[in-house]
Amino acid sequence: MGDKNLDFLFNPSSIAVVGASVHPGKISSIIIESLKNSGYPGKIYPVNPAYEKIGSERCYPSVLSIGEEVDLALYAIPAGGVAGSLREADGRVKGAVIIGGGFGEAGEAGRAYEKELRDIVRKQGVRVLGPNCMGLYDTVSRLDTFFVSPDRIKRPGPGGLSMVSQSGSFAVTAMDELAAEGIGVARIVSYGNKVDVNESDCLEFLANDESTRAVALYIESVDDGRRFVEAASRCSASKPVMAVKVGRGGAGVSAARSHTGAITGRYEIYRAAFRKAGIIELEGYEEFIGACKAYGTQSAPAGNRVMIITDGGGMGVSIADACAGAGLEVPPLSPEAVEEFRGVFPPYFSVSNPMDLTGSATNGLYAEAVLKTMASGDYDIAIVAALWGPPGLTDDLPGLIAGKAGEAGKPVIICSPGGEFTRKKSALFRDLGLPVFTTPESAVRAAKALAGGGAIKRGRSV
Amino acid sequence: MGDKNLDFLFNPSSIAVVGASVHPGKISSIIIESLKNSGYPGKIYPVNPAYEKIGSERCYPSVLSIGEEVDLALYAIPAGGVAGSLREADGRVKGAVIIGGGFGEAGEAGRAYEKELRDIVRKQGVRVLGPNCMGLYDTVSRLDTFFVSPDRIKRPGPGGLSMVSQSGSFAVTAMDELAAEGIGVARIVSYGNKVDVNESDCLEFLANDESTRAVALYIESVDDGRRFVEAASRCSASKPVMAVKVGRGGAGVSAARSHTGAITGRYEIYRAAFRKAGIIELEGYEEFIGACKAYGTQSAPAGNRVMIITDGGGMGVSIADACAGAGLEVPPLSPEAVEEFRGVFPPYFSVSNPMDLTGSATNGLYAEAVLKTMASGDYDIAIVAALWGPPGLTDDLPGLIAGKAGEAGKPVIICSPGGEFTRKKSALFRDLGLPVFTTPESAVRAAKALAGGGAIKRGRSV
Numbered sequence: 001m002g003d004k005n006l007d008f009l010f011n012p013s014s015i016a017v018v019g020a021s022v023h024p025g026k027i028s029s030i031i032i033e034s035l036k037n038s039g040y041p042g043k044i045y046p047v048n049p050a051y052e053k054i055g056s057e058r059c060y061p062s063v064l065s066i067g068e069e070v071d072l073a074l075y076a077i078p079a080g081g082v083a084g085s086l087r088e089a090d091g092r093v094k095g096a097v098i099i100g101g102g103f104g105e106a107g108e109a110g111r112a113y114e115k116e117l118r119d120i121v122r123k124q125g126v127r128v129l130g131p132n133c134m135g136l137y138d139t140v141s142r143l144d145t146f147f148v149s150p151d152r153i154k155r156p157g158p159g160g161l162s163m164v165s166q167s168g169s170f171a172v173t174a175m176d177e178l179a180a181e182g183i184g185v186a187r188i189v190s191y192g193n194k195v196d197v198n199e200s201d202c203l204e205f206l207a208n209d210e211s212t213r214a215v216a217l218y219i220e221s222v223d224d225g226r227r228f229v230e231a232a233s234r235c236s237a238s239k240p241v242m243a244v245k246v247g248r249g250g251a252g253v254s255a256a257r258s259h260t261g262a263i264t265g266r267y268e269i270y271r272a273a274f275r276k277a278g279i280i281e282l283e284g285y286e287e288f289i290g291a292c293k294a295y296g297t298q299s300a301p302a303g304n305r306v307m308i309i310t311d312g313g314g315m316g317v318s319i320a321d322a323c324a325g326a327g328l329e330v331p332p333l334s335p336e337a338v339e340e341f342r343g344v345f346p347p348y349f350s351v352s353n354p355m356d357l358t359g360s361a362t363n364g365l366y367a368e369a370v371l372k373t374m375a376s377g378d379y380d381i382a383i384v385a386a387l388w389g390p391p392g393l394t395d396d397l398p399g400l401i402a403g404k405a406g407e408a409g410k411p412v413i414i415c416s417p418g419g420e421f422t423r424k425k426s427a428l429f430r431d432l433g434l435p436v437f438t439t440p441e442s443a444v445r446a447a448k449a450l451a452g453g454g455a456i457k458r459g460r461s462v
Numbered sequence: 463m464g465d466k467n468l469d470f471l472f473n474p475s476s477i478a479v480v481g482a483s484v485h486p487g488k489i490s491s492i493i494i495e496s497l498k499n500s501g502y503p504g505k506i507y508p509v510n511p512a513y514e515k516i517g518s519e520r521c522y523p524s525v526l527s528i529g530e531e532v533d534l535a536l537y538a539i540p541a542g543g544v545a546g547s548l549r550e551a552d553g554r555v556k557g558a559v560i561i562g563g564g565f566g567e568a569g570e571a572g573r574a575y576e577k578e579l580r581d582i583v584r585k586q587g588v589r590v591l592g593p594n595c596m597g598l599y600d601t602v603s604r605l606d607t608f609f610v611s612p613d614r615i616k617r618p619g620p621g622g623l624s625m626v627s628q629s630g631s632f633a634v635t636a637m638d639e640l641a642a643e644g645i646g647v648a649r650i651v652s653y654g655n656k657v658d659v660n661e662s663d664c665l666e667f668l669a670n671d672e673s674t675r676a677v678a679l680y681i682e683s684v685d686d687g688r689r690f691v692e693a694a695s696r697c698s699a700s701k702p703v704m705a706v707k708v709g710r711g712g713a714g715v716s717a718a719r720s721h722t723g724a725i726t727g728r729y730e731i732y733r734a735a736f737r738k739a740g741i742i743e744l745e746g747y748e749e750f751i752g753a754c755k756a757y758g759t760q761s762a763p764a765g766n767r768v769m770i771i772t773d774g775g776g777m778g779v780s781i782a783d784a785c786a787g788a789g790l791e792v793p794p795l796s797p798e799a800v801e802e803f804r805g806v807f808p809p810y811f812s813v814s815n816p817m818d819l820t821g822s823a824t825n826g827l828y829a830e831a832v833l834k835t836m837a838s839g840d841y842d843i844a845i846v847a848a849l850w851g852p853p854g855l856t857d858d859l860p861g862l863i864a865g866k867a868g869e870a871g872k873p874v875i876i877c878s879p880g881g882e883f884t885r886k887k888s889a890l891f892r893d894l895g896l897p898v899f900t901t902p903e904s905a906v907r908a909a910k911a912l913a914g915g916g917a918i919k920r921g922r923s924v
Contacts, residue, residue: 025853101820106810148821148851152883167776169821172851173879180881218776246779248786254794255782255816259775283787285780285879286901313721314629314680317708318747320717324710325745332716348568354717358563359610359631389610389634391487417635417747419642421614439748 006197006205008094009129010187011141012071013042016063016093018085019077020046022054027099027147028076031135038137038144038155045070063089072097074135074145079103082131083116090124095197097145098130104193105132105259114195121196133192134168137175140186140211148172159184160213161296164202166191166220167246167259170285174218177289182430183296186211200224200231207235214295216288217243217279220259222270229277236278237460240300240453242291244282245270278460280452290442291449293435298411300453301380305329307373308354310385310415311361311393315440316354319383319415322444328451330354334378344368362392367400374408380454381447382408385415385440388422395428402432411450415443468659468667470556471591472649473603474533475504478525478555480547481539482508484516489561489609490538493597500599500606500617507532525551534559536597536607541565544593545578552586557659559607560592566655567594567721576657583658595654596630599637602648602673610634621646622675623758626664628653628682629708629721632747636680639751644892645758648673662686662693669697676757678750679705679741682721684732691739698740699922702762702915704753706744707732740922742914752904753911755897760873762915763842767791768906769835770816772847772877773823773855777902778816781845781877784906790913792816796840806830824854829862836870842916843909844870847877847902850884857890864894873912877905 015035019028028046035044046054049061060066063073063085073093075082079102086096104114114131121128129135135145139158146153153172156179165171168190175188186209189202199217206212215235222228235241247253248267274281282288306328310316323330332353333341341351345365350356355373357365366386374382384401386393405412414429414436416422426436437443477497481490490508497506508516511523522528525535525547535555537544541564548558565576576593583590591597597607601620608615615634618641627633630652637650648671651664661679668674677697684690697703709715710729736743744750768790772778785792794815795803803813807827812818817835819827828848836844846863848855867874876891876898878884888898899905 101810105812149853152853153851154881154883165776167774167779169774169849169851170776170780173774173777173849176881176884177879178881180885220776220779246776246783248783254814255775255779255812255818259779259812259818284784284901284903285777286903289879289901312629312631312635313717314627314632314682314708315635315747317629317682317717317721318632321708321710322746348563350567350717350721352716356717356721387631387635389615389631391611391614417639417751419616419638419640421616422638423642439746439751441746441748 006127006201008071009127009197010136010138010205012143014045014070014072015042016045016047016066016070016073018047018063018073018075020048020054020059022051030147030149031074031076031145034144034146037150039142041142063092066092071095075099079110079113079131083113083120086117086120086126090126093126095127095129097133097135098128099133099135099145099147101132103131114193117195128196129189130192131195134171134190137188139184146172154179157184159186159296160211161185161216161292162187162206162209162212162214163216163292164189164191164199165218166194167218168192170218174289174292178292178296181293183293198223200227203231203235203241207231207238212239214239215241216292217241218288219243219245220247225273229273232277232279236456240280240295241278242280242282242295242449243274244284244288278456280449280456282449286442287445287449290437290446294413294446294450295453297433297435298450300450300457301411302454303380304451304455305331305378305380306447307379307382308385309357309366309369309373309382310354310387311357311359311390312385312387313350313356315385315387315415315417316356318440319385319444320354322441326444326448328444328447331378334376337372337376337378340372359390360392361390363394363397363400366397367404370401370412371404371407374405374410380410381450382410382412383415383443383447384412388418388425398428398432398434402434405434413437413443413446415440468589468663470533471589471659472598472600472667474605476507476532476534477504478507478509478528478532478535480509480525480535480537482510482516482521484513492609492611493536493538493607496606496608499612501604503604525554528554533557537561541572541575541593545575545582548579548582548588552588555588557589557591559595559597560590561595561597561607561609563594565593576655579657590658592654593657596633596652599650601646608634616641619646621648621758622673623647623678623754624649624668624671624674624676625678625754626651626653626661627680628656629680630654632680636751636754640754640758643755645755660685662689665693665697665703669693669700674701676701677703678754679703680750681705681707682709687735691735694739694741698918702742702757703740704742704744704757704911705736706746706750740918742911742918744911748904749907749911752899752908756875756908756912757915759895759897760912762912762919763873764916765842766913766917767793767840767842768909769841769844770847771819771828771831771835771844772816772849773819773821773852774847774849775812775818777847777849777877777879778818780902781847781906782816784903788906788910790906790909793840796838799834799838799840802834821852822854823852825856825859825862828859829866832863832874833866833869836867836872842872843912844872844874845877845905845909846874850880850887860890860894860896864896867896875899875905875908877902
């Protein structure tokens with residue numbers, strides 16, 4: 001069997017791109033371009049028997065002809081040609097990333113190609129990521145095999161969140177959204193049909209990866225449940241691990257099957273496995289992206305008591321409702337806190353939880369509300385629903401809230417629904433590392449994911 | 463008792479602004495400015511005994527001194543002064559909008575002020591909207607009493623959606639978001655503490671209002687359940703009526719009480735009343751805004767069978783999962799349709815429901831998928847999840863999809879999650895009147911609201 005440690009995959013010192021092309025629009029050309037743009041520091045070997053040179057660079061007729069051992073071979077050629085080329089490279093590459101589709105997800109011929117790949121993996125010990133995947137986007141090793149134009153799909157900057165996704169488009173979309181939300185990432189893996197490397201392999205690597213501080217999984221299917229629970233447990237012992245399992249029933253199941261050929265299984269089994277492995281369970285894309293934003297900027301809290309601060313009463317009520325629905329507590333202010341606030345706030349402010357600063361809200365009053373409530377021992381998370389209507393709120397507001405949140409050392413989530421002006425101002429919160437949500441319900445989902453991680457941590461430490 | 467018909471409120475021919483000021487930052491000044499900006503065609507009378515003129519315009523010492531009957535008096539003065547001024551204006555105004563707070567929601571003194579207002583309404587027959595409300599934003603009569611700066615809170619253009627909200631900030635935020643989403647509105651009412659005019663009065667007016675094609679309600683409490691069910695039933699007989707009821711339990715209930723002094727009652731009672739009245743039940747802000755976007759652009763479908771078309775397999779699976787969770791059907795393609803598509807689509811496309819056009823998607827293939835599936839009798843709603851990664855998708859895509867949707871005459875919902883590029887392209891869909899959602903789950907919530915309206919319509923016609 002091949003290398004157990006996936007270091008050569010996540011931190012390769014050299015890469016061969018099989019199917020390199022002189023045409024700039026080809027997938028292989030986009031990948032070579034992306035590798036260079038992302039600052040990949042290792043050697044890149046273009047491979048294609050059709051060319052001696054691509055631009056000014058030497059092109060090799062085969063992986064074998066490179067003459068040195070190569071960590072990673074990227075295959076961007078039609079399905080039918082992959083097995084032969086990989087067999088030929090035997091012993092000269094540690095691993096391969098097979099980008100293209102046309103395998104298990106694509107009829108009988110594809111299934112035969114995929115079986116051939118599995119045989120090679122079993123017999124030769126080479127490790128394979130894919131096929132039918134996007135490969136890796138990695139800010140630690142500066143890898144980028146995601147063959148989508150950066151004009152259309154932005155890449156996030158460096159950060160502590162790593163993502164492991166069976167679906168390429170899901171990973172691409174989430175990556176693009178995280179970039180827009182200012183959330184950095186460590187490593188993103190799209191593993192597709194997983195003839196070899198799967199979610200459990202990735203979890204084992206990420207468990208010991210110092211660059212990764214939280215892990216988000218998108219799963220259509222898990223083949224070896226016991227190994228998955230073991231790998232995830234090891235990983236969740238040192239960092240939050242969250243997962244969405246799609247293909248839950250009806251059309252979703254058959255869609256997942258035709259998507260990556262996955263046998264999806266009953267959802268209840270996955271739920272039990274997640275619980276056993278200390279995984280935070282997420283429902284769908286919405287909870288997934290929300291949890292990524294939350295864990296990309298905040299840490300799990302010590303409990304699930306939420307303080308809600310707003311300048312719009314109706315929005316406060318809506319957040320409180322959503323908290324109740326999500327099983328989060330919204331405890332009332334202590335009598336001492338009420339008295340203290342009553343001494344400094346105008347009489348028409350609603351001094352309770354939710355706290356409503358009304359249209360007379362100012363930066364200073366918001367800061368005071370955040371600090372006084374969060375510095376007390378009464379709350380674990382703050383949801384601050386800053387509606388930008390009141391003229392007393394200015395560009396200094398986000399800095400003041402972030403500052404007070406920092407002093408209190410507790411997670412803060414911003415809920416800022418609205419239109420153009422509000423959407424622009426949201427960038428001020430994001431730049432300060434606070435996650436911004438556009439509905440009460442999405443803010444509460446993020447709080448729930450954070451609280452869930454806290455509960456798992458406490459459960460382990462008991 | 464006062465005028466039963468609220469025409470003078472929604473279509474006033476003259477307005478007195480009590481508490482008009484020479485200072486431009488004052489609420490009264492913002493309101494007069496807004497009325498002028500929105501093109502209000504009636505007479506505006508500034509009222510304040512402190513000034514003879516405001517700018518170049520005559521200012522009246524009292525409503526009485528105007529010398530003519532006035533449809534509407536707007537009160538933007540402290541709570542303590544309202545009752546006296548309103549009593550004095552007896553017989554000279556048909557109705558009053560009391561903007562300011564400091565009434566039932568604000569302690570003992572406030573409750574006494576509010577009781578005084580209720581007495582005046584009962585004895586004198588003048589109709590009152592508020593207090594503690596934003597009043598009206600109305601594109602039909604060109605009213606705008608929403609005292610928030612248009613720099614911060616944009617006003618939607620004309621459209622068929624009307625909104626009735628107990629909470630001012632909720633209405634303001636929704637209005638601003640609808641403006642950003644390109645959804646037009648007819649009339650928006652914020653009714654606050656409702657000493658007189660309430661949701662039932664508004665529903666009675668809107669039932670017969672030709673400018674209103676759909677009604678969205680935000681409710682904290684209903685006092686007269688029987689009258690509400692009657693009014694809502696009449697309204698829902700001719701147009702979709704949807705409602706969110708907040709203050710459902712725990713902190714939400716007490717927050718709603720301190721917000722508008724409402725006694726919120728048990729949610730199950732509201733749910734039963736909604737069902738009886740043919741109201742589409744919405745949960746929270748998220749479903750509210752989604753349903754507004756859906757009914758602001760689309761009509762209720764004939765059934766709940768959803769066709770999902772995407773170029774990202776994982777996103778298709780996620781939408782199918784969300785549909786299953788929402789009780790929407792995702793029926794497979796008919797064998798005839800499969801055969802037809804197989805003849806024209808590449809073999810690696812997933813010809814099923816969800817349909818996955820993969821990274822090889824083009825404008826033309828999308829258009830074909832939308833038209834062929836929606837023109838058949840097999841589906842009632844389309845959710846099109848266009849991920850903008852594939853280079854074959856260009857700015858012509860939204861027009862083609864909107865065109866084919868139009869030919870089929872069925873509602874289409876766009877699901878377009880992602881970052882900067884995607885968010886920019888979403889405007890193309892919006893400009894063509896298609897509602898855009900940024901997560902699979904939010905698109906499905908909108909589809910569910912539309913399907914719910916369809917089911918109510920069919921239930922009535924049986």
